[in-house]
Amino acid sequence: xxxxxxxxxxxxxxxxxxxxxxxxxxxxxxxxxxxxxxxxxxxxxxxxxxxxxxxxxxxxxxxxxxxxxxxxxxxxxxxxxxxxxxxxxxxxxxxxxxxxxxxxxxxxxxxxxxxxxxxxxxxxxxxxxxxxxxxxxxxxxxxxxxxxxxxxxxxxxxxxxxxxxxxxxxxxxxxxxxxxxxxxxxxxxxxxxxxxxxxxxxxxxxxxxxxxxxxxxxxxxxxxxxxxxxxxxxxxxxxxxxxxxxxxxxxxxxxxxxxxxxxxxxxxxxxxxxxxxxxxxxxxxxxxxxxxxxxxxxxxxxxxxxxxxxxxxxxxxxxxxxxxxxxxxxxxxxxxxxxxxxxxxxxxxxxxxxxxxxxxxxxxxxxxxxxxxxxxxxxxxxxxxxxxxxxxxxxxxxxxxxxxxxxxxxxxxxxxxxxxxxxxxxxxxxxxxxxxxxxxxxxxxx
Amino acid sequence: xxxxxxxxxxxxxxxxxxxxxxxxxxxxxxxxxxxxxxxxxxxxxxxxxxxxxxxxxxxxxxxxxxxxxxxxxxxxxxxxxxxxxxxxxxxxxxxxxxxxxxxxxxxxxxxxxxxxxxxxxxxxxxxxxxxxxxxxxxxxxxxxxxxxxxxxxxxxxxxxxxxxxxxxxxxxxxxxxxxxxxxxxxxxxxxxxxxxxxxxxxxxxxxxxxxxxxxxxxxxxxxxxxxxxxxxxxxxxxxxxxxxxxxxxxxxxxxxxxxxxxxxxxxxxxx
Numbered sequence: 001x002x003x004x005x006x007x008x009x010x011x012x013x014x015x016x017x018x019x020x021x022x023x024x025x026x027x028x029x030x031x032x033x034x035x036x037x038x039x040x041x042x043x044x045x046x047x048x049x050x051x052x053x054x055x056x057x058x059x060x061x062x063x064x065x066x067x068x069x070x071x072x073x074x075x076x077x078x079x080x081x082x083x084x085x086x087x088x089x090x091x092x093x094x095x096x097x098x099x100x101x102x103x104x105x106x107x108x109x110x111x112x113x114x115x116x117x118x119x120x121x122x123x124x125x126x127x128x129x130x131x132x133x134x135x136x137x138x139x140x141x142x143x144x145x146x147x148x149x150x151x152x153x154x155x156x157x158x159x160x161x162x163x164x165x166x167x168x169x170x171x172x173x174x175x176x177x178x179x180x181x182x183x184x185x186x187x188x189x190x191x192x193x194x195x196x197x198x199x200x201x202x203x204x205x206x207x208x209x210x211x212x213x214x215x216x217x218x219x220x221x222x223x224x225x226x227x228x229x230x231x232x233x234x235x236x237x238x239x240x241x242x243x244x245x246x247x248x249x250x251x252x253x254x255x256x257x258x259x260x261x262x263x264x265x266x267x268x269x270x271x272x273x274x275x276x277x278x279x280x281x282x283x284x285x286x287x288x289x290x291x292x293x294x295x296x297x298x299x300x301x302x303x304x305x306x307x308x309x310x311x312x313x314x315x316x317x318x319x320x321x322x323x324x325x326x327x328x329x330x331x332x333x334x335x336x337x338x339x340x341x342x343x344x345x346x347x348x349x350x351x352x353x354x355x356x357x358x359x360x361x362x363x364x365x366x367x368x369x370x371x372x373x374x375x376x377x378x379x380x381x382x383x384x385x386x387x388x389x390x391x392x393x394x395x396x397x398x399x400x401x402x403x404x405x406x407x408x409x410x411x412x413x414x415x416x417x418x419x420x421x422x423x424x425x426x427x428x429x430x431x432x433x434x435x436x437x438x439x440x441x442x443x444x445x446x
Numbered sequence: 447x448x449x450x451x452x453x454x455x456x457x458x459x460x461x462x463x464x465x466x467x468x469x470x471x472x473x474x475x476x477x478x479x480x481x482x483x484x485x486x487x488x489x490x491x492x493x494x495x496x497x498x499x500x501x502x503x504x505x506x507x508x509x510x511x512x513x514x515x516x517x518x519x520x521x522x523x524x525x526x527x528x529x530x531x532x533x534x535x536x537x538x539x540x541x542x543x544x545x546x547x548x549x550x551x552x553x554x555x556x557x558x559x560x561x562x563x564x565x566x567x568x569x570x571x572x573x574x575x576x577x578x579x580x581x582x583x584x585x586x587x588x589x590x591x592x593x594x595x596x597x598x599x600x601x602x603x604x605x606x607x608x609x610x611x612x613x614x615x616x617x618x619x620x621x622x623x624x625x626x627x628x629x630x631x632x633x634x635x636x637x638x639x640x641x642x643x644x645x646x647x648x649x650x651x652x653x654x655x656x657x658x659x660x661x662x663x664x665x666x667x668x669x670x671x672x673x674x675x676x677x678x679x680x681x682x683x684x685x686x687x688x689x690x691x692x693x694x695x696x697x698x699x700x701x702x703x704x705x706x707x708x709x710x711x712x713x714x715x716x717x
Contacts, residue, residue, distance in 0.1 A: 034519050034585040034667030037512030048665065056680040057510055064511060077666055078511075082676045085661050092573035092662070100583065100665060208679065262682060266488045281682070 038077040046075040047319050047326050050089060051105035053154075053309055054343060055080040059277070062342040070335045073325030076103075083110055090114050094314055102319040103326055104150075104312045108140060109382050109390045111150050111312050115143040119313045122148045124324050131331050132350030136379075141310055144385055144432065150310030151327050152348035154339055157304055158213060159367040160293040161260065161279045163270040167291075169194040177293045177370055181222065181242060184296040188249040188271065195270075199251040202269035205401070206258040210275055212394040215401065217305025217380040218273075219243060221436050222298025227380055229437045231422060231445040232415040239298070240404050240411045247405040255406075275307070276364045280344040287359030294371035301376035303436070308381075309345070340365070384434035389425055396422045419445040473694065479687035480504055487684055507688040516673035519585050520654060521696075523669055526589040527653040528646045531596040536642060538597075539604030540630070544613070554605075557598045569662040576663055587663045592656055596649035603648065607641025608634065643707030647700070654697050 038048075054063045060080055067076045081089065086106060093099050094117040104111065104118075111118065125138065125148045137152040167176070169191035174183040191200045205211040216227050223239035224230035251269050260272035264282035272279070273295065283290040295304055311327045313320055329335060333351035340346055340353070344361050346368060347353075353365055371377065383393045396418050403414040426444045433443035479487060483500035486493070507513070542554065565572075572591070576582040581590070611634050619629040635642070660672035671693060678689040 034522075034583070034664070035515040036666050037515040037519065037668045037673045038666045050665075055676050056682075057507060057677050057685045058681070060677060061506075061510055079665060080677070081661070082679075085676070088569050088573065088662055089665065092570045092577065095570075096574045096577040098577045098582070259680075259682075262488075266490065 036077075038079045045319065045322070046077050047102045047322050048100055049076050049078045049103040049105065049326070050086060050101050051078065051080045052083050052086045052107065052110045053080065053105055053345075054078075055082065059343045063339070066335060066338050066342065070332075070338065071326055071329040073329060074319065074322035076326055086110055087113065090117060090314060094316070097316065099314055099316040099318060101314055102317040102323040104314060105153055105309065106312075107307055107309045107382070108384065109386075111310055112143050112385055114312075114314075115145060115149055117314055118143075118149045119315050119317065119320065120147040120149070121151055121313065121327075124148075124327060125151055128328065128331055133348060137308060137348055140308060140381070140384070150312035151331060153309040153311045153330060154336070154345035155309070155348050156276050156307040156345050157368055157371065158210070158218065158273060158275050158295065159279065159364060159371065160271065160273050160295060161264055161282050162291040162293055163264070163267075164289050164291060166191050166200055166270040169200075176291065177367070178302075178374065179296050181219075181246075181296045181298050185242070185246055185249065188246065191270070192249050199249055200270040201246075201249060202251045202254045202257055202260055202263055202272045204257045204260050204272075204274050204278070205254045206256050208258040210278070211254075211401070212397040213275075213305050213382065214273060215243075215397040216382070216394070218295050218303050219298070221303025221378045221380050222296070222300055225300040225378065226437045228422065228426070228433060228443055229440075229446050232412070232419045233446070235299070236415060237411045240400065240415070243401070244405050244408075244411075276346070276368065277344045279364065280360050283360040283363065287363065290360070290363060292363040292367035294367050294374060297374065297376065301378045302371065302374045303378040303380060304371050305380050305382065308348070378436045380436045381434045385431035386425070386429055389429065392425055393422065396425075473698075476687055476690050476694070479684070480691040482684075484682070484684045487687075503684040504688045504691070507685055507692065510674075510677070512668065512673045513670070513692075516668055516670035517696075519588075519667055520670040522585050523588045523592060523660075524650045524653045524700075526585070527592040527596055528649045530589060530593040531600045531649040532642065532646060534593070535597050535600030535645065536604050538601045539645075540608050540634075542601060542605040543608035554602070557601055560594055561598055565658045565662070569658065572659070573662050582663060583665045583667055585664075585667060585669075588653075588660045588669060591659045591663060592649075592653040595656065595659070596652050599648045599652070600645040603645040604638065604641055607638045611637045640707055643704050647704045650700055651697060654700075 049067075054060045060078070064078050067078055083106070086104075087110070090101065090104065091114070093101060094114075104114075125133075125141070128151065133152050137155075138148065141148050141150045141152060143149045162176075166187075169187065170176070171183075171186050171190050174187055179187070188199070188201045192198065203209070203211050203214060219239050219242070220227055220230070220236060223242070224233055224235035226233075230236055251263075253263070253268065257263055259278040260269070260274035261279050261282040263269050264272055264279070265284060272282075279292070295302060297303075311330060313323050313327075317323055331349055333347070333349060336347035336349050336351040337354060340361060341357060344364060346365070357365060383390050386393050399421070400414055400418050403409045403418075404411055423444045426442065430442040432439050432441040437443065478494070478496055479492075481496065481499055481501060481504060483498050484503060486498040486500075542550065547553075573582065576587045581587040615633050616629050619633045620626065624632065655671060656669075657671045657675050660669045661676075664672065674689050674693070678686050681689075
């Protein structure tokens with residue numbers, strides 16, 4: 001009996017303890033509906049800024065610092081996410097009519113699918129007349145409609161990074177900076193032979209690499225003058241034959257590279273083509289050993305791709321007025337130059353480039369300028385108006401690369417079958433062609 | 447001891463060492479890389495001993511915006527998920543184990559249905575529901591989602607364990623005056639503890655590792671993986687190692703704590 005009483009006592013003590021813990025846990029739980037992870041707490045008065053750019057750790061920290069130092073109009077909660085999360089978040093918030101986002105930042109292709117969810121920004125763009133946006137960019141910002149849907153934020157392109165060691169294999173008669181694709185191939189062939197049969201050239205053909213932009217914006221426009229309409233023309237066959245030869249001189253490990261600055265730093269390759277922001281760290285602390293060159297040119301000219309990022313405000317944004325102030329601040333010359341200096345994205349305004357840029361960015365700036373000013377330059381854009389299906393369009397070009405260069409299938413057959421895939425996507429979308437293809441509607445492979 | 451027996455013992459030892467290495471070597475390598483300087487990661491071949499230790503990448507990573515907040519959120523969500531999943535899942539598991547009812551097999555199969563649909567398909571509608579109810583961008587939203595995802599394993603694991611606890615002992619306890627609840631708490635639950643611990647571990651790990659749902663349901667109050675995973679995928683190698691280690695360590699600590707309960711399942715006295 002004594003035992004029994006003791007036992008009961010023990011339970012009640014334990015029960016009491018449990019009860020106490022439970023009572024303590026309730027306020028603790030209600031207090032932690034969450035802790036802010038985006039700098040500002042996203043609460044009253046702060047501008048919630050969702051972006052597909054600057055997701056990388058250091059880029060993000062540097063951009064947050066720019067926001068903190070230069071943007072005084074409002075507290076900005078900067079929230080970088082990948083493109084698919086960006087799309088889902090924007091869609092779900094606007095469709096539910098409970099918008100928490102006040103500012104959206106992304107490349108043209110990220111914003112395009114949400115054209116009817118974005119506020120008209122004609123008044124804002126009008127008040128930014130002194131920024132000197134080119135009409136190319138402001139036209140693009142209309143997203144195929146009649147009103148401005150975003151304000152240009154920054155731009156970028158792709159160039160070649162070259163370690164000076166590779167110059168010793170430059171064949172006679174070939175000079176940098178400007179060469180043709182054939183000269184480039186003979187250089188890479190000579191370099192491979194000189195380097196003990198080890199290829200020195202790399203492209204970002206990894207799972208997250210941007211190599212499809214090389215085909216869409218550089219190789220095909222340079223050889224065919226188009227991107228989509230000429231997809232299976234005889235010129236395109238020549239281009240892919242060329243690519244097959246170039247691939248034979250390319251480091252096979254390229255299919256693992258997402259960003260070329262790392263293999264360049266490690267010395268695995270000496271020459272690489274990539275996005276300027278993904279080559280920025282290659283020169284490291286020895287910029288004297290490096291060159292940045294414009295892309296080679298082909299029979300039709302020097303094709304290069306322009307990447308444009310824009311700032312948009314969603315309909316029903318809780319802090320639309322403040323978001324406009326943030327856009328104004330981000331397009332001032334100082335901030336544009338800061339972003340170039342820190343994160344290697346180029347100004348979209350008439351901001352004067354300072355002479356004291358970080359060495360690697362300075363090299364890139366010179367190459368970008370030369371690329372733009374080359375006579376016969378062919379500007380192309382990433383697919384416009386295909387929205388969420390950009391990845392599928394890119395995949396078509398990746399497939400051609402895989403089948404032609406890796407699997408060794410005959411070029412014309414591959415192009416014919418992939419043209420079918422591309423047309424199937426484009427026929428559903430019924431969009432007008434984008435540069436460099438002539439603006440015919442609907443866009444499809446001839 | 448016969449030669450054959452000795453050989454068998456050696457083989458078992460070798461297998462144990464191999465499995466330990468299989469688990470341990472990646473952890474060692476990731477820890478080594480996370481605590482090395484960025485330059486030393488570009489060397490070839492990579493040194494296998496810490497020749498150039500540096501906490502620079504690790505501290506830069508830990509100082510990036512939202513890592514501390516994300517850690518607290520992840521912990522809240524993880525523990526909340528464990529509590530909710532056990533509160534709902536353990537009684538369900540008990541019912542499945544003890545009672546025969548019509549459609550029991552179908553019920554067990556349908557339980558798994560929540561795991562059959564990928565979250566990608568559900569993301570926009572889910573986010574909308576949480577937006578409409580005002581739970582969007584709170585840890586409660588993520589907790590509820592993770593509980594829903596964790597329930598099937600919780601129910602099935604605990605059911606399997608309750609089947610193993612003898613029903614006679616429970617009846618005996620009731621004959622001696624225990625109420626059904628007391629009998630459950632004092633006779634069944636202690637014996638089922640290893641299974642409950644395993645279920646808790648699964649629930650916590652699931653919540654700790656889940657990215658997509660957490661990303662879709664939150665904006666400014668993300669869990670740690672949702673906060674850093676996109677970032678890490680685009681970052682240089684050094685940060686991927688630092689982030690990898692930071693994500694693995696808390697999970698290891700949780701497993702270490704739960705381990706003693708789990709090992710009981712096979713009757714080991716190891717504590």
